[in-house]
Amino acid sequence: MGIKENYLQIRKEIPGYVKIVLAAKMRTKEEIEEVIDAGGEIIGENYVQEAERMYESLGEEAKRLKWHMIGSLQKNKINKALRVFDCIQTIDSPELAEAVNKRAQNLNRVISVFIEVNIGSEITKAGVEPNYEIVKKLAEYMSGLRYLRLEGLMTMGPRVGNPEDSRVYFRKTKDIFEKLQKEISNGDLRYLSMGMSNSYKVAIEEGANMVRLGTVIFGKRGYDDGNINR
Numbered sequence: 485m486g487i488k489e490n491y492l493q494i495r496k497e498i499p500g501y502v503k504i505v506l507a508a509k510m511r512t513k514e515e516i517e518e519v520i521d522a523g524g525e526i527i528g529e530n531y532v533q534e535a536e537r538m539y540e541s542l543g544e545e546a547k548r549l550k551w552h553m554i555g556s557l558q559k560n561k562i563n564k565a566l567r568v569f570d571c572i573q574t575i576d577s578p579e580l581a582e583a584v585n586k587r588a589q590n591l592n593r594v595i596s597v598f599i600e601v602n603i604g605s606e607i608t609k610a611g612v613e614p615n616y617e618i619v620k621k622l623a624e625y626m627s628g629l630r631y632l633r634l635e636g637l638m639t640m641g642p643r644v645g646n647p648e649d650s651r652v653y654f655r656k657t658k659d660i661f662e663k664l665q666k667e668i669s670n671g672d673l674r675y676l677s678m679g680m681s682n683s684y685k686v687a688i689e690e691g692a693n694m695v696r697l698g699t700v701i702f703g704k705r706g707y708d709d710g711n712i713n714r
């Protein structure tokens with residue numbers, strides 16, 4: 485099957501409320517255009533430079549899409565990131581939150597952000613501990629930053645292996661998400677971004693309303709990118 489068929493098939497299989505972020509790393513402009521033609525709306529990028537290149541090469545089309553940063557953001561790339569991205573899914577410290585807020589303030593724009601929760605992946609240090617009090621503390625801190633709008637939680641977790649092993653972590657993140665929604669309760673917090681190609685079905689069962697898909701839509705990447713891509 486081609487990219488378009490893959491996308492349409494998955495779109496049909498999963499509930500309509502679940503948003504699909506198209507993990508675009510290492511993909512060509514043509515591949516991205518194909519998935520846009522099929523109805524794709526959100527592009528997920530791991531690297532600021534790659535995102536800029538894709539954004540520019542798509543021309544007018546790029547402006548109709550939403551761009552989400554799903555890789556870890558280096559402080560010296562924030563200004564560039566703010567030119568491309570609508571949302572940064574990978575805030576995991578007060579320092580990073582503050583740095584993004586400050587640069588967004590300079591541009592006088594409010595940026596959508598997610599907190600990244602580290603769900604027991606030993607391979608990446610990214611993400612805050614999946615502990616409610618810790619996530620809440622960061623969320624509270626962020627709610628005092630006027631140029632950030634906290635709209636979601638994101639989890640990474642293992643890309644390979646049995647997706648059932650991720651279920652308990654997805655559930656834990658969902659619990660944190662629901663508690664936060666109750667306690668922060670300004671209505672902005674509404675996206676739970678979890679699940680990738682091998683785990684999106686389990687993630688949706690456990691409450692994800694946003695999944696980040698690369699391989700199942702575009703096919704295997706042409707290199708061995710290991711377990712994560714940062």
Ligand SMILES: *Cc1c(COP(=O)(O)O)cnc(C)c1O
Pocket residue numbers: 507509530554555640643680681682696697698699700712713
């Ligand atoms: C690459 C990547 C994905 C998608 O991974 P696939 O296994 O190709 O679906 C999702 N999230 C992040 C953060 C990624 O880097």
